[in-house]
Amino acid sequence: MVLNEHTIGEVKKLSYRPDLPMIVQSDRTILLEAQHPLFNEARQALAGFAELIKSPEYIHTYRITPLSLWNAAAAHIAPEQVTEVLGTYSKYGVPSTIVREIHETMKRYGLIRLEKAADQLLLTGDDPLLLQELTSYRSISSLLEEHREEHEYPVKPYARGLIKQELIRLGYPVQDLAGYTSGEDCPVSLLPTTASGKAFSLRGYQQEAVDAFHAAGSALGGSGVLVLPCGAGKTVIGLGALCQLQKATLILTTNTTSVRQWISELRDKTDLDPAMIGEYTGEQKEVKPVTVATYQILTYRPDAESDFPHMELFSKRDWGLIIYDEVHLLPAPVFRVTSGIQATRRLGLTATLVREDGREEDVFTLIGPKKYEMPWKVLEEQGWIAGATCQEIRLPFEAKWREAYAHAGARQKFRIAAENPRKLDVVRKLLDRHGNDRVLIIGQYVEQLEQMAQLLDIPVITGKVPEKERESLYQRFKAGDLTRLIVSKVANFAVDLPDANVAIQISGTFGSRQEEAQRLGRILRPKQKENTAHFYTLVTRDTREQEFAMNRQLFLVEQGYKYDVIEIESLD
Template identity: 50%
Template sequence: MNGPLIVQSDRTVLLEVAHPQAADARHELAVFAELERAPEHVHTYRITRLGLWNARAAGHAAEAMIDTLERYAKFPVPQSVSVDIRDTVARYGRLTIEREDRADAPAIANSPQEALEQLPTLVLTASDPALLAEVTRSKRIAPLLGARRSETAIELLPWARGQIKQELVKIGWPAEDLAGYTPGQPHDIALDESEWHLRDYQRAAVDSFFAQGSGVVVLPCGAGKTLVGAGAMATAKATTLILVTNTVSARQWRDELLRRTSLTPDEIGEYSGTVKEIRPVTIATYQILTAKRKGVYTHLSLLDALDWGLIVYDEVHLLPAPVFKLTADLQARRRLGLTATLVREDGREGDVFSLIGPKRFDAPWKEIEAQGYISPAACYEVRIDLPHSDRLEYAASSDDDRYRLAATSPAKTPVVRDLIAKHPGEQVLVIGQYIDQLDDLAAQLDAPEITGATPVDERERLYQAFRTGEIDVLVVSKVANFSVDLPDATVAIQVSGSFGSRQEEAQRLGRLLRPNKDGVPASFYTLVTRDTVDQDFAQNRQRFLAEQGYAYTILDADALAAA
């Protein structure tokens, strides 16, 4: 045994980065473990219950996970870890939710009571009486239950399908939902594959999703998550509600569906702050769905406007908290979550698992890169000294002010200029968090700027000018993090971010991974102020990408300027 892994009894796993087998071990470990820390030489992973259940739901067996640890271990794997993995994985599926249609239900509901009688009976079934007794004793689960059927089966209240899955995950007994889904209102949708075809992994993602009914597909930015959504729609052939992060994303979804499917403009509606269209395929923003007036969700009726056969959640890791509550009532409809990362900064991965569904398909970034479908990328962390004149102010500032002071240091501006000069003729994105910093950079670089205040039509005009090469440097705020198609961007310079957000780091690198027409490798620079909280947050931000196999090369700003 001389592998790159040290498996510890507290379920942490240490990966020796320089070991010749490190890349293979990381690839297999990422299936069921989450990277916690990623310094230069030894990365720390943690095996969690949710990670094991997601792996099991995606088709990975406990023995395969244990085999990964044993094959790459430097020392014997503690027996307690192997036992824990087997026991935890075995918990998934010991509780199931199944449906019984009511043969005596009235064909047409003439009253709320008759409508309730039309609902199928949901039954929670346990593998043994002791397990059912354990979960039914929970004070949060008992109010969701109906009549006892047997020692191993009990009815659920008709509306409780989503809520009970949430509660069962919290107490460590995830239920496998086998209750099926309403087909929804039929609507003919076909893929137009005359000039393109779904890639093998995209087809596998669609097939895996439909084999299970609902859940999450995890693919790198640029790997075609929208096409997986289109493939799912063509398989469902039903009215579809698509929820997206912003209006620009909504219009890009619309354009892609018109280009890739048989849908016509009259069949696709936009439901946003400016337009309220309900069509067989309706694309709505999360913001409009969560908008309140006098404490009431005013657009909640959209969820029942049509008999949706499929609901697609784009960038599911950004799902606003109120949408979880609304989704709990949509468990009879097929739900497809699309994301590049299941990491949520609010820690609500368990709600994605229980309400949208488990991970059904996951293609590692480096695997898709090796197939040539996303661009190779080099990541750099450029370290900058805080000017002496700002050091005393930094030392005397509060924690919140310290990050802003370090992240927006004027010393970053000449470095941005030097980096742009290193990449003549390439398309460069300058990305940041703070608007005053971006305003100053746009003025210094004489480059156009896109922020949340930029009108949607102007955003689309500038994005299109960037795509055509009319603009080669674009300064953007966090509005460009998500679902923006800029395939010719080959350089990103990140000057500031949302503190230690791992998913934001992944999304920003993702702006560069769509293959460009010249085949130029991508360069991702993060400007970090040395010996400040800016550097501390940068290390946390890089964790997810390190898990995917991306290494950051450390550069010194002074040496860069002299080169």
């Protein structure tokens, strides 16, 4: 091999540094040693531009994807910062092909832009040849008006969302600088003292999140997603954005309980007249300057052939802002409507960008890119959320259940494992261990939960329980009259039980990382006494449930939590 100046440089870059924790591979995967002293530091650095794929005991695997890099670019992370992180922690340096791909991929964000001139929406960019190439695709040309200038292509009025979806599929995410309609005015301010008499202001990171979304009112702001832990005050951040814009606002959230919590926060922390706040649910249909609705009511229709009668809520007022709470759960029909309302400001709130249906690209294009993220562990260190210990407790089957499991189909196998009767014994032990704590027992299967509620004499909340009864049980738990509560997935989202400090997960939705985030979030509100929470997951050993649990724990590991696996025999 003849060494010239270039190849010598490559050899130097790829020289072996055994004291570092990471290997960057040419297929865009990254291997990170979990036991290395620099693990936490490197993990936090990777979080801004890479996705955790798997996390066994010793080596965690990350992947750099185009979408992870475009989100980083939208958050003003430069390609040089990404390659610097990789170079700082990599044993072998960074392959030159990866460096080149990172730069090329990240620089695609903003190459193609949507802008507005007079009343015309224009697809534009600095490279006329690239524009000519992309607009020659039938999927793009069908969304354009007659061509006018070599660097400006008029877009059909209805196609602002559609053309962004098509271009990201071609590998070119659009930077949308076309601005927004003003929307109906709605004067509103945050109160310095809440209606309940407590001093109030946005925390530093909450104001940072609002500012990142608003971008001083420029075209760079007004659409995007803010990623913060459960318990970090995402609702308050939504109120901050509303007060920053002072426009009529539609807030979409997961269930009626969440709707009423938003309304409670609006009444407690803003100077809005209660008559200006509307609830739009299965029980009430009010359309006010600030309206809070559920995704369920929007996606209701009498039958599969009918239209969605409540989607007209999007046009009932001249909204200046739409807030999508728990944006990772946004249903497909709401995506379709959102595609057509790109001139309205859009704010997504979530604890995790992971979607089980793989539609992260649609969140990026239709709601907006990630504009702000606050790591869970950083807020824990600052005392804004509780610390958490996470344990998976593995237990065996009895012989007759093992036989039923062996003869079941794949989906039924998971349920048989999830409903293992021996979990009741473990729950009893954990309740004894946490006799003075506030405990949530969380599960997926209603029959399992109802049976456990009867055997343990603990109240249960499922979808069958009327809304008023749910509210009563939540209030009793908050007041301390109840210290144990069994809940189904109806409590996964936006249920505020600040004193809960123990969660026992007895069954879940297959390998859902987003559900793991929400369930841990139920117990992370800061505590007045010991600011520590305990999260237990009960898993039947050597079953499909154990396989899915490995995927669920990815979220916990990604956020920096230590995840211990213990056998039932060692549970004292």
